[in-house]
Amino acid sequence: MKKIHLAFSLMISSLLISCSQKTENSADQYVSKDSVISESDSAAVKAERKKVQEQEKAKLDKPYREDENAEEKIESLIKQAQAENKNIILQAGGNWCIWCLRFNDFVQKTPELKKLTADHYLYYHLNYSPKNKNEKVFNRYGNPGEKYGYPVFIVLDKNGKLIHTQDSAVLEDGNGYDLEKVKTFFTQWIPN
Incomplete structure (x- = not known):
């Protein structure tokens, strides 16, 4: 039973990480519009999502110029x-x-x-x-x-x-x- 619960938890975490819909709460954080994250999972899921996004962001061009008028x-x-x-x-x-x-x-x-x-x-x-x-x-x-x-x-x-x-x-x-x-x-x- 523990294996099934662990597998289910990993599957849910993967789905939440790959979720496509977003809402911008601040310049540093995204929260999915369509996912429900339990309190016990939220910190780990958010940390994993942020890690994956940071890796992806590092590979992409940065077209915005903060110093431009x-x-x-x-x-x-x-x-x-x-x-x-x-x-x-x-x-x-x-x-x-x-x-x-x-x-x-x-x-x-x-x-x-x-x-x-x-x-x-x-x-x-x-x-x-x-x-x-x-x-x-x-x-x-x-x-x-x-x-x-x-x-x-x-x-x-x-x-x-x-x-x-x-x-x-x-x-x-x-x-x-x-x-x-x-x-x-x-x-x-x-x-x-």
Whole structure:
């Protein structure tokens, strides 16, 4: 009986670690939306989840720049977007966010998505971190991270007007992202 209980506990722990849905509680911690963790398991499960995520994060590119002036950068992107007739996608998040890094990696390693974004958008990784919360910029767009978590996508037209905010959770599939859902999102907001 102990072997069955141990096997069941290990199986549940594995499922919880690989759970795809997330809610951002702070820049250092993720909690699954759809998992129920018992009090006795929570510390071990959280520690294992954090260890696995840290190993994965170490391997991924870090596109967010904490020291960059986001207001100035967005203003320059608006000028460029007007000249090139492109929309702007702000991928809000930070290098602390495994889902933010996964999305960046997914787009960069999927030629179809990389081309789609390069052809129709100016793409910017809008930093949100304890060191630089870019509060003024986030306030301008209604603080979507508070509602959806991170990453969250803010789509601007070529004049800098907010035309859409996208929750990333609906684009997920397992521990990554669904190609067709992401492609639909990008295609939907191509400028006319």
